[in-house]
Amino acid sequence: MTDTHTPYPPELMRDVAKRRTFAIISHPDAGKTTLTEKLLLFGGAIQLAGTVKARKSARHATSDWMEVEKQRGISVTSSVMQFDYQGHTINLLDTPGHEDFSEDTYRVLTAVDAAVMVIDAAKGVEAQTIKLLDVCRLRDTPIITFVNKLDREVREPFDLLAEIEDVLKIQCAPVTWPLGMGKAFRGVYHLQQDQVLRFTAGEEKRSEAEVIKGIANAQLDTLFPMEIGQLRDDVELIQGASNPFMIGEFLAGKQSPVFFGSGINNFGVQEILQALIDWAPPPQPREAAVNSTGTRMVQPAEEKFSGFVFKIQANMDPKHRDRIAFFRICSGRYSAGMKVRHVRAGREMKLANALTFMANERVLMDDGVAGDIIGIHNHGQLQIGDTLTEGENLGFKGIPYFSPELFRAARLRDPLKSKQLQKGLQELGEEGAIQVFELEGGNMLLGAVGVLQFEVVAQRLKDEYKVDAIFESADIHTARWLTFPDELTRRNFEREQVMRLGKDVDGNPVYLASSRYNLEVTMEKWPKVGFHATREHG
Numbered sequence: 282m283t284d285t286h287t288p289y290p291p292e293l294m295r296d297v298a299k300r301r302t303f304a305i306i307s308h309p310d311a312g313k314t315t316l317t318e319k320l321l322l323f324g325g326a327i328q329l330a331g332t333v334k335a336r337k338s339a340r341h342a343t344s345d346w347m348e349v350e351k352q353r354g355i356s357v358t359s360s361v362m363q364f365d366y367q368g369h370t371i372n373l374l375d376t377p378g379h380e381d382f383s384e385d386t387y388r389v390l391t392a393v394d395a396a397v398m399v400i401d402a403a404k405g406v407e408a409q410t411i412k413l414l415d416v417c418r419l420r421d422t423p424i425i426t427f428v429n430k431l432d433r434e435v436r437e438p439f440d441l442l443a444e445i446e447d448v449l450k451i452q453c454a455p456v457t458w459p460l461g462m463g464k465a466f467r468g469v470y471h472l473q474q475d476q477v478l479r480f481t482a483g484e485e486k487r488s489e490a491e492v493i494k495g496i497a498n499a500q501l502d503t504l505f506p507m508e509i510g511q512l513r514d515d516v517e518l519i520q521g522a523s524n525p526f527m528i529g530e531f532l533a534g535k536q537s538p539v540f541f542g543s544g545i546n547n548f549g550v551q552e553i554l555q556a557l558i559d560w561a562p563p564p565q566p567r568e569a570a571v572n573s574t575g576t577r578m579v580q581p582a583e584e585k586f587s588g589f590v591f592k593i594q595a596n597m598d599p600k601h602r603d604r605i606a607f608f609r610i611c612s613g614r615y616s617a618g619m620k621v622r623h624v625r626a627g628r629e630m631k632l633a634n635a636l637t638f639m640a641n642e643r644v645l646m647d648d649g650v651a652g653d654i655i656g657i658h659n660h661g662q663l664q665i666g667d668t669l670t671e672g673e674n675l676g677f678k679g680i681p682y683f684s685p686e687l688f689r690a691a692r693l694r695d696p697l698k699s700k701q702l703q704k705g706l707q708e709l710g711e712e713g714a715i716q717v718f719e720l721e722g723g724n725m726l727l728g729a730v731g732v733l734q735f736e737v738v739a740q741r742l743k744d745e746y747k748v749d750a751i752f753e754s755a756d757i758h759t760a761r762w763l764t765f766p767d768e769l770t771r772r773n774f775e776r777e778q779v780m781r782l783g784k785d786v787d788g789n790p791v792y793l794a795s796s797r798y799n800l801e802v803t804m805e806k807w808p809k810v811g812f813h814a815t816r817e818h819g
């Protein structure tokens with residue numbers, strides 16, 4: 282910017298422009314873990330891939346999830362992976378693989394500027410992909426599509442693109458196109474570069490000889506006599522009928538560049554990295570409430586530090602018994618020892634030993650700018666959605682809680698342990714592992730999006746709080762956060778509905794409906810009361 286009034290420090294602008302912060306989204310089994318590893322491999326962050334298998338078998342062992350999660354090592358510490366690639370700093374945020382953890386996944390997606398969507402070329406668009414894309418759409422997050430497993434017998438590429446466009450309502454702009462598939466998968470044609478990239482299983486560096494320039498090149502006829510005709514027909518069709526890639530449409534979340542490849546064979550991975558660098562946006566401005574009076578866009582290169590907590594993880598390392606708040610920097614620069622304001626708590630806080638995460642080790646962070654994720658040790662002071670700032674009282678918006686779909690009442694085997702149970706549930710609730718509601722009379726109700734969450738909480742209560750709790754089914758269909766137009770309505774509503782009321786961990790009132798019908802009737806009876814299926818943190 283040549284504007285002499287620009288308030289932004291030039292080095293900060295330069296450093297922010299180099300950041301790329303993204304997540305990979307996919308239906309389980311489409312190849313997210315594999316692609317993650319291959320991106321790290323190409324980014325030089327790990328030396329060899331090969332943990333995929335171990336992680337895979339671990340995922341099925343749901344009952345001893347915590348134990349397994351500890352053994353998996355990489356997946357626990359790999360919630361965030363930072364690596365440098367071609368002069369850029371890339372932050373890859375992991376989303377939990379199991380669909381039961383979709384709530385956590387949703388929140389991670391609030392902290393990224395772009396997403397890579399992996400589609401299994403044999404299966405096409407699957408249920409979890411649809412849900413995740415809906416979440417990305419809330420913020421118009423730009424999406425890069427990777428159609429994976431071309432080395433298998435898969436569906437027609439045109440079919441796949443049509444399905445993505447129809448079901449996910451996003452325009453597809455093919456950037457590469459397969460040359461053959463399954464056993465006859467020979468490579469991809471790069472539509473912009475007009476060259477064929479030959480497929481070699483498992484290679485790490487592409488040699489010159491594997492790039493054949495020009496689709497009309499006679500070498501292609503010699504090498505791929507069976508497949509080249511189809512490719513030329515396809516390309517003619519694409520050039521006539523499909524959308525050319527348009528960066529503006531991509532950045533607006535309306536169009537997705539599509540790449541074909543095979544993650545397990547390292548093929549197509551380099552093109553994804555290149556797209557992230559060339560096309561994915563650097564850290565974007567974010568909306569925040571200011572002093573609870575209005576809102577403004579916080580620019581990433583503003584000098585004053587700010588950001589928000591989007592995830593909490595306990596006991597990353599059993600030896601430390603700590604809780605780590607994952608914090609996305611939205612503006613300014615982190616420096617060790619800096620003082621920041623914890624807006625919700627209304628007090629100062631020193632950020633001394635923030636961590637960054639390099640593949641499978643923790644590293645002390647000494648410098649971070651917008652787009653970077655830092656890990657802040659804490660003992661419960663920080664909750665999901667909390668904002669820390671150096672300047673005014675900001676509150677970043679859009680980090681959602683979703684209404685749980687499953688409910689259980691917590692009961693103790695040993696009634697003398699009720700204090701520990703309360704403490705454990707309060708802390709696990711703040712961490713976002715489960716949603717916890719306190720009922721009239723002090724009983725605790727748990728709410729989850731997936732059944733596995735209950736198992737994890739039961740195990741953690743036992744391990745970390747020495748509490749043996751039983752979870753019993755509860756007569757609850759759904760929960761709605763309540764807002765009231767005035768004090769009188771609130772009091773009247775509470776008097777009438779006392780049996781169906783609870784409070785979440787932050788003390789917000791919640792209506793616990795016994796059935797859909799019960800909810801409808803109550804909503805009809807109280808038209809001025811707001812019943813909300815989601816609530817923002819903080």
Ligand code: G4P
Pocket residue numbers: 307308309310311312313314315316333334337378429430431432433542543544545546
């Ligand atoms: P996820 O994280 O999305 O759940 O998927 P993940 O990477 O674990 O991959 C799911 C399965 O698909 C794995 O097979 C993996 O090896 C395989 N896979 C990933 N990419 C490709 C590809 O490009 N081609 C082929 N043919 N397979 C691919 P698995 O049988 O579950 O495990 P494993 O026994 O192969 O390790």
